[in-house]
Amino acid sequence: MPPKTLKSPCSNCKIETNHTINSEHREEGDPSEYHYTRRHQIVKCDGCDNLSFRKVFIDYENAWPTGDNEWETPTEIDIFPPISVAKIDYYFLPHIVGSIYRETCDAYSQGSLTLTGIGLRTTLEAICNDQAIAGKELSTRITNLATKGLISKKDSTRLHAIRFMGNDAAHDIKKPIKKNLDAALIIVEHLLTTVYLLDLETSGLDGMIDEYDDFEKLLIKKIADFKAGDSYPISKFFGKDIRKISGSTKKFEDELNKRIAKKDFLLLGMGTKGKFQGSKDDLQHYTLLTPASSK
Missing domain, CATH: 1.20.120 (Four Helix Bundle (Hemerythrin (Met), subunit A))
Structure with a gap:
């Protein structure tokens, strides 16, 4: 005889799938005392081969009529491991x-x-x-x-x-x-x-920067692509990522200037002010003193 199959939830597929009954122990209650059937089954998902344990209890004593010669029999089914409702790892x-x-x-x-x-x-x-x-x-x-x-x-x-x-x-x-x-x-x-x-930093998504600490972290990453002695405005170091700055860069540059003056930021030094790539105003240049990758 071919193996018996049935529909059962799979804890790995997380849906109801076709399962094959690998083994089964069946217990029948004495009808003169309490009429029931209890089955202990080991079943395997036909989709992913995941094994699970299935306990079925059929309670004939509490069956009720639903029509002519038709009865509804209470059946309890327990499955281990159950399907987890967790959506987050x-x-x-x-x-x-x-x-x-x-x-x-x-x-x-x-x-x-x-x-x-x-x-x-x-x-x-x-x-x-x-x-x-x-x-x-x-x-x-x-x-x-x-x-x-x-x-x-x-x-x-x-x-x-x-x-x-x-x-x-x-x-x-x-x-x-x-x-x-x-x-x-x-x-x-x-x-x-x-x-x-x-977390934008770990997800790889581009997010707006509105805190100085985030500005400095990104600056350190960007200047790693330049060599010692390079002197450019902040916009050049940031390149396309300048779009991540929320509003003007002035408030961040002011804080950066203070940190450079106090020697709290040692990767850049204050350069000259001048035009850059057709800018209308003179822009503060910063000189790369030590490549970030060596820090």
Whole structure:
């Protein structure tokens, strides 16, 4: 006989796929005592060859009629490992934040909805701790997330809803509604993405520079392409990346000049002022003293 096949969720494909039953242990309850069937199966996904364990419990005692000679029989199916609802790879998150997020998603996958509600609230606490967000109460810390610019005011309103849900689950032992947890997971994952994944420096995306520290970091990278003795305006060193500067470069050049004067920045020296590539005004030139790559 050919191997039996069935539809079952695959934790690797993360969808329901065709599975082949590799082995099965079947247990039948005595109809005179309690009529049931219990099956323990090892199944293999026909798409990715992932193995999983499947337990099926068919409860004939509680079947109910649905028509002439037709019955609906309660059937419970447990699958291990379950499909994780996590949309974010834990390895991209700080250890404690990733651990709590993973445990929360595991609780949801296993149907532990009350623990999931508590876990989502705890994930918010962990993010606030990691980001050093001030405040004794989570309500204050959520507001401070917006004040610090990590989230919008609209996002903070959504996070307060998760705080309420977590409080109800922890203090009133109130089981959250599944659709509310689905929405809460999306909100928390949006926060994780905003705080930890959308890092312009590591993503390779071009972002605007409006802080001096970011200006100096990019300047150090750009002057590595020049040689000692080269003397140019800032725009020449930056090249096309000058577009990343938010507004005029003057405020950044003023700070750079101060740092050069104090010998806090040793890669460049003050050069002469003069025209450059048809500029209307004289531009401050900077002379490369030591290639950045040698520092």
